[in-house]
Amino acid sequence: MSKVYFSKIDKLRDILSSISFSRLFVLVDDQTEKHCYPLVKPFLADHILISVKSGEINKTLASCTEIWGQLTTHEADRNALLINLGGGVITDMGGFCAGAYKRGINFINIPTTLLAQVDASSGGKTGVDFEGFKNHIGLFCEPQCVLIDTIFHRTLPANQMRSGFAEMLKHGLIADAGHWEALKSISYQSVDLDAIKSSVAIKQKVTEADPTEKGVRKILNFGHTIGHAFESFCLSNDIPLLHGEAIAVGMIAEAFISNSKRLLGDQEREEIEQYLKEIYDLPDIKKASYHEILRLCKQDKKNKNGKVLMSLLEKKGKATYDVPIDDQLIQEAISYTLELHF
Ligand SMILES: NC(=O)c1ccc[n+]([C@@H]2O[C@H](COP(=O)([O-])OP(=O)(O)OC[C@H]3O[C@@H](n4cnc5c(N)ncnc54)[C@H](O)[C@@H]3O)[C@@H](O)[C@H]2O)c1
Ligand SMILES: O=C(O)C(=O)C[C@@H](O)[C@H](O)[C@H](O)COP(=O)(O)O
Numbered sequence: 001m002s003k004v005y006f007s008k009i010d011k012l013r014d015i016l017s018s019i020s021f022s023r024l025f026v027l028v029d030d031q032t033e034k035h036c037y038p039l040v041k042p043f044l045a046d047h048i049l050i051s052v053k054s055g056e057i058n059k060t061l062a063s064c065t066e067i068w069g070q071l072t073t074h075e076a077d078r079n080a081l082l083i084n085l086g087g088g089v090i091t092d093m094g095g096f097c098a099g100a101y102k103r104g105i106n107f108i109n110i111p112t113t114l115l116a117q118v119d120a121s122s123g124g125k126t127g128v129d130f131e132g133f134k135n136h137i138g139l140f141c142e143p144q145c146v147l148i149d150t151i152f153h154r155t156l157p158a159n160q161m162r163s164g165f166a167e168m169l170k171h172g173l174i175a176d177a178g179h180w181e182a183l184k185s186i187s188y189q190s191v192d193l194d195a196i197k198s199s200v201a202i203k204q205k206v207t208e209a210d211p212t213e214k215g216v217r218k219i220l221n222f223g224h225t226i227g228h229a230f231e232s233f234c235l236s237n238d239i240p241l242l243h244g245e246a247i248a249v250g251m252i253a254e255a256f257i258s259n260s261k262r263l264l265g266d267q268e269r270e271e272i273e274q275y276l277k278e279i280y281d282l283p284d285i286k287k288a289s290y291h292e293i294l295r296l297c298k299q300d301k302k303n304k305n306g307k308v309l310m311s312l313l314e315k316k317g318k319a320t321y322d323v324p325i326d327d328q329l330i331q332e333a334i335s336y337t338l339e340l341h342f
């Protein structure tokens with residue numbers, strides 16, 4: 001498992017001097033080039049900067065081709081090192097590019113969004129979207145290490161903090177009711193390093209137990225079967241919806257299913273829905289056809305033999321996985337969620 005440093009960014013100088021590499025590359029997007037790269041540059045050795053367009057819409061094989069092209073033009077060999085400086089799009093895509101380039105070069109993640117700090121930068125899931133499906137092409141591939149500094153929050157828009165907060169809430173719901181309660185008592189704008197550390201500890205404990213998602217790691221996917229379907233639908237229809245926002249809505253829908261399957265009690269389902277609804281909005285996607293959302297759910301990576309298998313809640317702080325769900329119940333959950341007044 002990769003070491004996670006919770007440290008000021010100047011730690012990078014020590015990290016780099018402890019790793020041997022032939023040439024250093026730094027991957028950014030247009031926003032992290034502007035806001036984050038100036039904070040990191042003083043601690044970098046000689047390097048080549050690779051900049052791609054920002055946003056989920058650019059988490060594609062076409063962007064990977066650009067990145068691999070730059071690595072090739074600058075004659076990166078197998079001993080090259082890539083630093084991914086950005087949010088989850090950059091750590092997912094940069095990790096995938098590093099994992100596949102010449103069958104694998106080392107990479108370091110410096111996550112610059114709350115979401116990437118608490119979730120995307122560790123655990124080794126990397127990849128890109130393909131034909132409208134989330135993370136459809138990818139690899140399990142661990143970074144050499146992860147460096148988390150909250151200095152990057154200074155320039156992060158509030159809606160991005162709120163998006164990252166959803167994955168923290170998910171960590172509480174699936175594994176630690178105390179974390180859920182603690183988060184409920186603060187605002188997403190005042191997340192501190194202790195809360196981040198607690199979330200990362202949950203993610204690390206689960207991924208260490210099952211690095212390639214054969215079993216228990218699937219609990220980290222709570223909210224994602226339906227959440228990813230909403231996210232993909234919005235992406236294809238040019239409707240703004242961030243990953244964490246989609247997962248918050250997906251958690252409401254999947255808490256509804258958990259309750260319908262008699263796993264989660266009424267009171268806890270109600271509490272989860274009320275709290276998430278207070279913070280998050282669902283854009284008006286009532287015109288989303290149920291069939292389109294179901295088609296997207298059918299491509300979820302946890303499914304087997306055409307059957308949708310979900311990760312669900314048994315109570316706050318405890319989740320289960322591989323629960324088969326009929327199309328009819330998915331339809332009910334989608335209709336229920338779309339009818340809610342956010
Ligand atoms: N691999 C995993 O385990 C995992 C876990 C969760 C999410 N993800 C993936 O992560 C992605 C979402 O990540 P995200 O929410 O970080 O989105 P993102 O990478 O698109 O970043 C959000 C926006 O903020 C900008 N930005 C980043 N840091 C900034 C800063 N410090 N100041 C100002 N602007 C900044 C980015 O340029 C981008 O425009 C999704 O693709 C999701 O599927 C992966
Ligand atoms: O680390 C995991 O495992 C997760 O499922 C974390 C999720 O928050 C994350 O969005 C992940 O990228 C989803 O993976 P996918 O396998 O559903 O594409």
Ligand SMILES: [Zn+2]
Pocket residue numbers: 119167224243247
């Ligand atoms: Zn997620």
